[in-house]
Amino acid sequence: MTEPTVAAPIAGVAATGERPGRMPVSTDDAPLANERIATMNRMLREYGSLYEGVAARLGVPDSVFDTLYTLYLHDGATQKEICDISYVSKQTIHSAVMRLERDGLIRTERGHGRAVKLFLTETGRAEAARIARPVVEVEQRAYDVLSPREFDELLGYLDRIADQLRRGMDAIGSEGKEA
Secondary structure, three states, X not given: OOOOOOOOOOOOOOOOXXXXXXXXXXXXXXXXXXXXXXXXXXXXXXXXXXXXXXXXXXXXXXXXXXXXXXXXXXXXXEHHHHHXXXXXXXXXXXXXXXXXHHOOOEEEEEOOOOOEXXXXXXXXXXHHHHHHHHHHHXXXXXXXXXXXXXXXXXXXXXXXXXXXXXXXXXXXXXXXXOO
């Protein structure tokens, strides 16, 4: 089996096939580092806008799309779980849940403690499938350009970056404040 082809390298970024090291810190290398960071940020924003575009073309608000998509994959999730999975605020998901419940697309069921589980109704399953199934299929085809090993490596790299960003962003503005 042949390895999938690799996209053309980003202008100014060498395609050595080597594992990337630390970002350059000297001022001579700063433009390359800034270009890499800008490219990564642009790509992440593009990914988000792709989903927003699908939601708009399907005629649903982003929050409804996110909720139906998550329940399509995780029926019975709580609002908190939907927030954690989709990175959407509690208030936004709550509004979407109220709308979906009012429209008869979801039903609630008491879970443990205060948790309320959300389940798609029959109509909700049909609507979630209309919205989420084609997206999941496109995602699968897109991610299939990577071997399972490459995909796992990518997830590992992205997790390391997210961890560093989280720690760094959490520190901004909190210097000298009591925890």
